[in-house]
Amino acid sequence: MEKILDVKNLNVDFSTYNGTVHAIRGVDFHLNSGETLAIVGESGSGKSVTVRTVLQLMAKNAKITQGEIRYHDEDLLKKSEKQMDDIRGNKISMIFQDPMTSLDPTMTIGKQVAEPLLIHNKVSKADALKRAEEVLRLVGIPNPKARMKDYPHQFSGGQRQRIVIAIAIVNYPEILIADEPTTALDVTVQAQIIDLLKELQQKIGTSIIFITHDLGVVAGIADRVAVMYAGKLVEYGNVDEIFYDPQHPYTWGLLDSMPTLDTDDQNRLNSIPGTPPNLLNPPKGDAFAPRNAYAMEIDEEEQPPFFKVSKTHYAATWLLHPDAPKVEPPKSIQQRFEKYQQMLGGSVK
């Protein structure tokens, strides 16, 4: 598979009133053509910042101190503002979290959907509006022709998110970045939006980076998953590997706090104690150590490197070091391991 996007050793700092916040501390990931990569993490873990750096849509006080973002064979970080404008909304586009505030309240939605077409293609206004109408139909807005002249406040939250998606895909981008596109929506609407994204991916063959804090959503859409914590990736792998063979205690914690169909009365949902560290002064060792029930002395002194679990699966935890003691993960995780063995036995993966 072709690597369409390759992010290498990305570091981003924010200068704030209280000092410099090291929001992203050496993130590597890649996106294969046609796949969906989910980046999972708590709020403040840096997942949104990471994808915003791809489009260079960061806040003014953000600074990329190191790294490379290779799109095809070019480094996006070396592009001029003008060159980035040509990529945004055209080759790479973005879906935002809150559909209630993402649309210009004083512009008709027809114009808003047609706007990226007019920016990037030499088309007439009439043709652009026609295309916009088609795309609105594609994303499931009923009676799009009549509704083109309506304003955002005349649509429901779910419909508005469909419009935001329409804006993002109107130029058939190669990469679609979805930043928590379902978080602000009702659960039933969430499922519809996920289905819509999957359907669109089939139709227009775009690759998707899907940001979320909700592992439940991930299972339905992602091919691969990267787990992020305190500005670093801690584990990544195929969706089955992350869900049924997780290695990092943080991933365990996330999965353990997620309800599944198998959750019975004995398996109460657990939460991860504490809060993420303050990235004004990132800890010397593993940032997760203070919250980690399986922390070792080494965790507090040195940051763990990535250990290989399989060809596609890596995790940054000292527990994978040959000298580390064998630990017993939470019960729900052990059940997942068992299931994974069955899956491996049943089908050839």
Add this chain to the structure above:
Amino acid sequence: MTKYILRRILYLFLTLFIIASITFFLMKMLPGTPFTNQNRLSPEQLAIVKAQYGLDQPVFIQYLRYMGGLFQGNLGTSFQFNNEPVTQLIGQRLAPSMQIGAQAMIVGTVLGILLGAVAAIRKNTWVDTLATFISILGLSIPSFVLAVLLQFYLAYKWQIYPVALWDNFQSSVLPTLALAALPLGNVARFMRTEMVDVMSSDYIELAKSKGNSNWQVVTKHALRNSLIPVVTIIGPMAVSVMTGSMVVENIFSIPGIGEQFVKSITTNDYPTIMGLTIFYSFLLILVILIVDILYGLIDPRIRLGNGGKE
């Protein structure tokens, strides 16, 4: 929307009625008569004059007469200024006031919007600091102080404009500038706040993610969204320009209604004071009404809502 406007117009007249009544009785409470200054009048002459103005009638009858006249657009007769009807007095003097008022509003609002927008776009740079400084000067320095300073430098010392004269456009420049400072400062400050807010909103980020250049983001999305709320402060601004013009007209000897008001005060010309008070209130309520309707027309969220506020 039509229903809403009609209701507002009804309120306008109701409020005017109450204001007129209050003003009338306040004026009646004044000690002495408007002719106290004219000691030359003998008691008999005074009685004749009083009868002429209907002042010998009981207060309530006078009130009914006045309100009746008001209903027909009659604001009474001036005690001074050749016994001219107050409406005629206002009518003659409206044009100069309207001219400098409108000029000041246009200059102040347009420059204020530009200044505020530039400050917001160049937020936290020296451009922003300079713009903020100018807007603070504009809204802090009283119009009459500015008028005096302008008159001293531009008219007297450098002789670019006439000191105190009313004939051509030249003579309207200084009063316009003196009056424009306040709307300029206020609009600039308001515009900056609004635009900073808009610029950090999600839909601006989305506009940027579509591939709009920074300039396009500002012209296509940020400006319109920040301009809509600015319309709301145009009403109050117009009122301050209106009242500010009282003393500015005085300084530059412009034959406007503001100058007339000040003159009437110093000569105890009660009917004119009353007439002008009612007229000023009428203008104020009208301006606010127009601005509200205008706001409803430009903001799609209100325009297409339930037809109005409340």
Add this chain to the structure above:
Amino acid sequence: MEQVPKIPKEKFKLLHKKDNQAQESLGTPSLTYLQDVRRRLFSNKVATVCLILLGIMVLISVFAPVVAPHNPNTQRVEYSNLPPKIGNLDIPGFNGMQNMDGKSVDAYKAVNAPKDTYYILGTDYLGRDLLSRIIYGTRLSLIVAVLATLVDLIIGLPYGIVSGWKGGKVDTFLQRIIEIVSSVPNLVVVILMMIILKPGLVSIVIAIALTDWVTMARLIRAQTFQLKEQEYILAARTLGESSTKIATKHLIPNLSSTIIIQTMFTIPNAIFFEAFLSFIGIGIPAPNASLGTLLSDGQKAFRFLPYQMWAPALILSIIMIATNLLGDGLRDAFDPQSSD
């Protein structure tokens, strides 16, 4: 993937953290709300400078009888219209020299003033010391501002609280009154009041307060509406505390930032109105000095004696700018979200 680094084995002992032992340390020590407000205010250099400037003006005003070099109303006709002079210093503009028919003349010598007689800002057409008049004029402006603000609070605060707290018909009625009052331009109300009342300090204060309370009442009402729904107020009501007690114990402390900020915008307003009224001649009666009358006199004389216009114009502008900037600074300090 990577080479496994060599690490001593004993480092791989589990620390067995208990689940809930996670450290939750906060990065910065917590400040109380007021400390935070003060810190933000003083970190704002412009606001601090304005605060100091206004502080000095207040001090000078309080001690005006001591500070003023002359009695502001004492007339010495023989010394009328003398230009500014500071001791025997030869500073242009402050050396007592005056331009007469194209020649520079020592105005003090021309009237045979003794060597040690000098007026720092010169004298007016009646030979009164301008500096002293400006000091007293500033004092008057500040007195008007403080009194008007107080009256403003006395009317606006209870009005707003009652309107917001009672809601319903009471509120509708009170709001109608406000609507009518605010339908007359403020300045017109003030002028009407000045015509009806006798000119003087008290009339000015009443006239100004009569219009300014509306804004205060509106803000307080809106804030009270919000606070009314807060849990702790509901709790106090459920516990049967009296309305007065709830108002003084719970409402007013929480309204304080609104009150302080609004007050800072009432003050320049009041100063403006006072100067305006005095400027058009219906404010403070002669012979007392007000910045408005001083400026008005200065305007009449500026062709030949521009110094008489400069000082009041400058002081009035400085007061207005400083109070406005301090108001901005206070608002930002109380409500950090309101700034950028």
